[in-house]
Amino acid sequence: MSFLQATGANGKTTETSRNKILNYKSFIHQLTSEKIIASDAEELNKLAAAKFVSLARDAIKNKGRFSVALAGGSTPKGLYKLLATDKFCALLDWTKIYFFFGDERNVLPFDAESNFRMANENLLQPLKIGAGNIFRWQTELQNAETIAEKYEQTLKNFFNLRENEFPRFDLILLGMGEDGHTASLFPFTEALNEKNKIAVADRVEKLNTTRLTLSFPLINNAANIMFLVSGENKAEVLRAVLLGETEPEKYPSQNVKPKNGNLFWLLDEQAAQLLA
Ligand code: 6PG
Numbered sequence: 471m472s473f474l475q476a477t478g479a480n481g482k483t484t485e486t487s488r489n490k491i492l493n494y495k496s497f498i499h500q501l502t503s504e505k506i507i508a509s510d511a512e513e514l515n516k517l518a519a520a521k522f523v524s525l526a527r528d529a530i531k532n533k534g535r536f537s538v539a540l541a542g543g544s545t546p547k548g549l550y551k552l553l554a555t556d557k558f559c560a561l562l563d564w565t566k567i568y569f570f571f572g573d574e575r576n577v578l579p580f581d582a583e584s585n586f587r588m589a590n591e592n593l594l595q596p597l598k599i600g601a602g603n604i605f606r607w608q609t610e611l612q613n614a615e616t617i618a619e620k621y622e623q624t625l626k627n628f629f630n631l632r633e634n635e636f637p638r639f640d641l642i643l644l645g646m647g648e649d650g651h652t653a654s655l656f657p658f659t660e661a662l663n664e665k666n667k668i669a670v671a672d673r674v675e676k677l678n679t680t681r682l683t684l685s686f687p688l689i690n691n692a693a694n695i696m697f698l699v700s701g702e703n704k705a706e707v708l709r710a711v712l713l714g715e716t717e718p719e720k721y722p723s724q725n726v727k728p729k730n731g732n733l734f735w736l737l738d739e740q741a742a743q744l745l746a
Contacts, residue, residue: 504734505712505734505745506735506736507737507738507739507742507745508736508738508739509739511700511701512548513738515551515552516552518736519549519553519558521696521734522641523553523558525640526538526567526640526641534566535566535567536567536640537567537629537637537640538568538639539571539641539642539643539692540572540585540589540643541645541653541698542571542574542575542585542589543645543647545645545698546589547592549698550588550589550592551592553593553597554593564599568603569599570605571585571586571605571607572644572683572684573585573653573654574606574609574617575609575679575681576617576671576681577609578609578610579609579610584609586607586609607669607682608620608621609682614680615671618667618669618671622669625637625668625669636668637668638691638692639691639692639693641692641694641695641696642689642692643696644696644726646699646707646711648703648706648707650710650721651723652697652722652723653683653689654674654682655672655683655685655686656676656677657722660673662686662719662722667685668685668688669682669688670684689726690725690729691728692728693731693732694731694734695731695732695734696734697723697726697733698736699736700738700740700741701740702743705740705743707721708742708744709745711724712735
């Protein structure tokens, strides 16, 4: 069912199209933890957008706000663009949504490599999200340790945390690299075993750089975690991560196990082709 055809002739979100999107959402809403295989990247984005809307509406209804950590890389770009379209932007009170970033490259915020820049251009600016609702890694500070400490403090303030408490995001979006890394938690790196910090600087020798990333204790404390994995180049590693031996140092994505939350794997057929 391609629910986006449910829009009116003028492309605007008519009552019937809204109901169709909401009906579609009720299907998505029922899913608690699941591997969902979409026919292609476009369908993957629709499913992810419907789930985003469903989770955001629930959190705003129950708590008055929705906190989300965005993923970087290229895969979520289609989702961000879709959420910024009329069809979706009308479904949420975006002033009640607070945006964070699961990880960042140690580059300035308007660098082509910046995860903030990608999300800003495709989601935050088109939706005119207010600066008070956006919490990015302050990479202009340059020193990776300092950037991580600052972000940790920002998270502690926003979530009003007590000592040794971890933030509980309503939703954390994650991607997965061809080496099985997620966020910027790379194979055989120190940050994989971080037990106390919320935000860390992760030295990645093979990239000859230091990345900035939220830690696994934070990720696994989320209410909902949604992996978006698309493309045949991810098929091998996805099979290893989901069906292979448990090797969490080699495949960091295997460490994603929410303590008390839902885990969704949103995949396209190309990525999932070796799972059968
Ligand atoms: C990053 C990401 C990273 C990403 C994977 C997949 O900063 O690169 O946060 O974890 O999700 O590398 O990247 P693609 O979506 O581009 O394949």
